[in-house]
Amino acid sequence: MSQLTERGTTLSSHGRTAARRSSAIGTAVVSGVTAAGLGLGALAVAVLLLWVASPYPDSGPSRALHLAAGLWFTAHGGGLVREATPSGIPAPVGVVPLLLAALPIWLLHRAARDTLATAALTDSDPAASAAGRPVAPRTLLGALLAGYLLVALGALLYTSTGRLTAAPLSALLAVPGTAVATFAATAWHTLGSDAAALLPDRFVRTFAALPAVLRAALTGPRLATAGKAAAAATLALLASGAALTLLGLALHAGRFGDDLGRLAADWAGGCTVLLLCLTLLPNAAVWGAAYGLGPGFTVGVGTTVGPLAVSPRPPLPYFPLLSGVPEPGPTSWPDVVLALVVPVTATVLLARYAAGDGHRSWRRTAGTAALAAVLCGVAMAVLAGLAGGALGSGALASFGPSWWRTGLAAAGWTGLAGVPGTLVLRAWRRLSARLAADGRPPGRRRYLPHLPFRRRAGRGEPSPGAGRKSNRKPNREPAA
Template identity: 30%
Template sequence: MTSLLPHESRARRRSADEVRDDLATRRPLVLVAGLGGVLAAGSTLLVCLALGVAGWFLTDGGAHGAPRDGLRIGALGWLMGHGSGVRVDGVQITAMPLGVTAVCAWVLWRIGQRIGVSVSGHGPDADGVLDGRRDLVVPAAGLLLTLGYVLTAVATLTLAGTDATAPSAQRVVLWSLLLCLLAGVPGIAVGSGRAAVWTADLPPTVRAAAHVARRLLVVWSALCLAVFLLALVLDLSTAANVMGQLGGGGGAVAIVVVLGLALLPNAGVFTGSYLLGPGFTVGTGTAVTPGLVVLGPLPAFPMLAALPDEGSGGWTGWLVVVPPLVACAVVAWSQWTWPTAYYVEAAVRGVAGGVAAGVLFGIAATLAGGAVGPGRMADVAPYAFDTLIHALTSFGLGGLVGAVAMTWWQRRSMPIEIVLDGDAEDAD
């Protein structure tokens, strides 16, 4: 960060704190970024390995198999979070535990920030960056971070994969690259201070729309998880009965709880698809929508107790009004904290932010499902395309109404100079 400040006179003697700060931001780029990639992959992998060994021991006290079997299961779980899929007794499992994926992305983001701070002293200062001088600090560090992460993932795949499990190397490499590109590299850009310099000249409308999209996604995700947990609590007796039928004592309970946490983001996306209207399937020939629920035989898994009962929806058909209302409220909230006096400006912010949030949630819907077992269980997924269309419509229209309504209220209740001053501050 300090490297982005203009250089002072070399004649002035630097203090010990300045020297220490300079050394902290000019660490060897190759070493720091490369090891950062290995650390980002290795830290989450180590947690999965520990959970695998703990699960192996808890199931039967280690009477069967060996610790390496638990290590292999933990490694395969980590690889599945990178889209590898796995074959179990000849049955292909393709669903991704998005909880593992999210933790890996968060770790990459945090380590990327630390790398950015450590190498921020390399390259030109802020004046040089603004003048267009070539600055390869972020691309170089990002490349090395990605290389370390991908090599660790490939080594894990080589050691843990077998002909029987057959995880996909191509998907592991692809997802490792995507995670580094979407989480690690932005973390480096933010930590090094380059992101602040590069985005300083973005129009206020773009920044406001991004703020709307981020806030809407956070609120919508939290609401979906809350609805899922509420549905699970309301039928907790069924979940408890399923747990009792599994056997295995406390070890089985612990394993199911850990698996449930790994799949909690998936459940949130399924719930969001249900609230938006299209719904999802829990097996071939099934449908779970607000208007109609058609179920068949289900596997013994406690999280499935949150599913609604079979039959016509009744009052649940009105749940489709929730997404546009949420978007309206969130955009109005954002408009309150980031005001504008112009209706067109507010409308663009609300619609653009809502559409961006809808696209991102639609992408999440395509990733949340997949094959989870043989036969009917090869199709357990949200209706991704329909979810995307409904999200775009609900969030876009809700964002438009919320932005225009809040702008109208602010123009009536506040002196127009105050709102215009808010616009001027945003532009600065």
């Protein structure tokens, strides 16, 4: 009887464990479906509101929903194909609105963070620990990805017909890639170096076989410091590029108004165009950063817009955000000086964060700055690749900066100028800390040797006059 009771208890514990696994996996799948549905729903609501506000709706709501689904794929980095063209040849649309991409990335980040938190709570449950881990965090993230891709597959089938369709191959690569990259960044931000345990066992064994120095560089505090410095430098590049873009638009305000009037004759159309310009403003910031770094960007096949010269170009589309592009010809020296603000700002911020507290060895500091420069170059290469693309065929097949030139220029500027600047800042911080410990401000120290006449008398030290031979004659008074 006791054996049957013990066997029944064992089967009950296994049943509870299986139920926990099914519930956790099902919750993860639902979270993925919810994240994808919220992204699609938000874009659908925005597009339908613009369609309702338009005084000349030339189509039904079905086309608006097709547009929302296409924008959702574009936000993940996928391309679109415009079927209705004057020439009858389908035209690709490969420019990714970076501001629009923030919506699915934020939803994926929240879903992955909640899934990892659920896995952590399950691990800390004593009952679950006694019965065995119900489900691994890697399995939960896989279930989350499966739910997200399930909705993406349905949206891809929905957008397979219409005037604006999603490129199937691009969508099949972009949506999983964006989701996996977001999951990896969320896991690293949440778990730190423990996120490596989420990788397959083959990758874990390969990482363990690396040299100890390389493993320490990839998981230690140096990587965290280099990541902060690279993020600061990248944000500085984007902010400087946005400032250059807004300055160019302000200098060509008349052209901006003319292009806006050509595209929209009523207030609803004008608001739609301005909203599109706002969505593409981060793309323009990347273009401005590439302009300041030196490689520049293209506004058509065979054209270059750089800080030193602007090559002849075909007529640009009537779009307000392109009204700030300089005219063809050599640039003036104020334009060159303004362009130099972009790499200088990035270099200063990289040195500020890479120098750390100033107490590490100069080799480690230089290595951290070099690693930060490489990470900054990689980030700018990815952003440049997403910010540009094709807007059609023929002359419009190339728009935006070159990803590899922009990344190489960002790494070169921040590396060649950032590493020496980091070492100089490290030396200054060490000097400031040493002088602060002595109680003297760093700007008023006099580098004089510690001579005997500078010491105080009365503590076993020679008096100020000791050791000197006086040239004054003794005062001899006559005896009384």
